Amino acid sequence: MTVSRRALLAAPLAAPAVARAQSWPSGAIRIIVPFAAGGSTDAVARIVSPGLTQRLGVPVVVENRSGAAGSLGTGAVATARPDGNTWLLTFDSHATLPALLPNLPFNLTGDLDPVLLIGGAPYVIAVRPDKPYRNLADIVNAAKARPDAINYGSTGNGTLGHLTMVMLGARAGVRMAHLPYRGGGLAVNDTVAGHVEMMIGSAALVAPQITSGNLRPVVQFGPERLPALRDVPTAIESGFPGLEAEAWWGVFAPHGTPAPMQQRMVTALQESFRDERVNRTMTESQQARLVLGGPEVLRPFLDRQIALWGQVVRDNQVQAD
Incomplete structure (x- = not known):
């Protein structure tokens, strides 16, 4: 059997990565929210963080880094080390960034790995x-x-x-x-x-x-x-067929974050949101429809959102602040 040079070079690098994934988490975890405190994204992050702390066994800290339509906080995660210590919990406007800010210093889909589609409202x-x-x-x-x-x-x-x-x-x-x-x-x-x-x-x-x-x-x-x-009509009922807009929240990781870390985070997030108290808070207080779909759900969903809302930005020449 012939072993490629790339495989030989990758072998010694893979072992430390596996070891790091097995020992993760070993310190505090940051969840960056790219918006100011007080909004729904901040609320969702703070609702779920205690459950994550309990399930992962380390402090999970919510950090607000607002500005530039959410791109500042998003960029901080996109350029962070993929060591499982930094995660992004963001909002629907994530999908508008490529059209709204065409000169982003990071690649929205290339530098961030989709982790979990939480749900929407x-x-x-x-x-x-x-x-x-x-x-x-x-x-x-x-x-x-x-x-x-x-x-x-x-x-x-x-x-x-x-x-x-x-x-x-x-x-x-x-x-x-x-x-x-x-x-x-x-x-x-x-x-x-x-x-x-x-x-x-x-x-x-x-x-x-x-x-x-x-x-x-x-x-x-x-x-x-x-x-x-139930007493509030939809835009469709009000004479505007097809006019729909739903907020959504998703979790992303720096690209290259080891798959075992991502999968453990997916499991911890799903279990935390399914907790009876958290679930009730999300569905009643936050009016959210929970999806809790992993990367296989979030990735195609994001692609559709980028295409839909990016077209609205371009058609109406919307510009960032």
């Missing part, structure tokens, strides 16, 4: 209860009457919430002013305070304020109504 337009908007038609009519005067907040320029409103404006023939925020919590706070006319965010983000009565949902962008928002 539909986008929702929400307003203060004292605002006059009771349905999507009210918003469209107000925007037609006062072009560029009706404003809305989102979790950032080029995020799916922003792009959904861009699509709505194009379909309805109206123009609204976009106020991008550096995180979901900031957008929620300003909407509740009345500094912004309305906001669009995932059902997970706005659910606590809806439950408390500080915000009123006007329309949701899922394919069907959420059980917790």
Whole structure:
């Protein structure tokens, strides 16, 4: 049998990698959230981190590194050592980065390995209860009457919430002013305070304020109504067929992170999210539909999202902040 030179060279390198994977984890693990604290991505990371700490036996620390549409924190993970100590828990806008920031200093699909598709929740337009908007038609009519005067907040320029409103404006023939925020919590706070006319965010983000009565949902962008928002029509029901947008959360690792580490993280994540208390928090408080699909689910899903929302960015010449 002939052994290739590449195989001979790889053999001594493989043994240490296997040993590291077998002894992992041996120290604290960082989960980087590429958005400010207070948003739904931050909430999801903090909901699951205690379960990961318990199952992996080491501290699991959530680190917020916001900026540049999420690319700063994402880039920190893409360029991190693939030693199992750094992971990315990110949001749906991850899929817009290649179109929104064509000069990214890293390759979104080449430098990051997909680990787990956690799940998702539909986008929702929400307003203060004292605002006059009771349905999507009210918003469209107000925007037609006062072009560029009706404003809305989102979790950032080029995020799916922003792009959904861009699509709505194009379909309805109206123009609204976009106020991008550096995180979901900031957008929620300003909407509740009345500094912004309305906001669009995932059902997970706005659910606590809806439950408390500080915000009123006007329309949701899922394919069907959420059980917790059964009285709130979808955009499809409101006369915009095909206008759907759902937030999603996923976990990624630096490319080259050993497969045994990735598989152990997948198992720990799935077990943590399936814990009765965590599952209830995600499905009720965060309004999430859990998927918990591994790399074989996340990889093709991400490819579809990149194609879909990248086209919206290009067609509407959306630019990053």
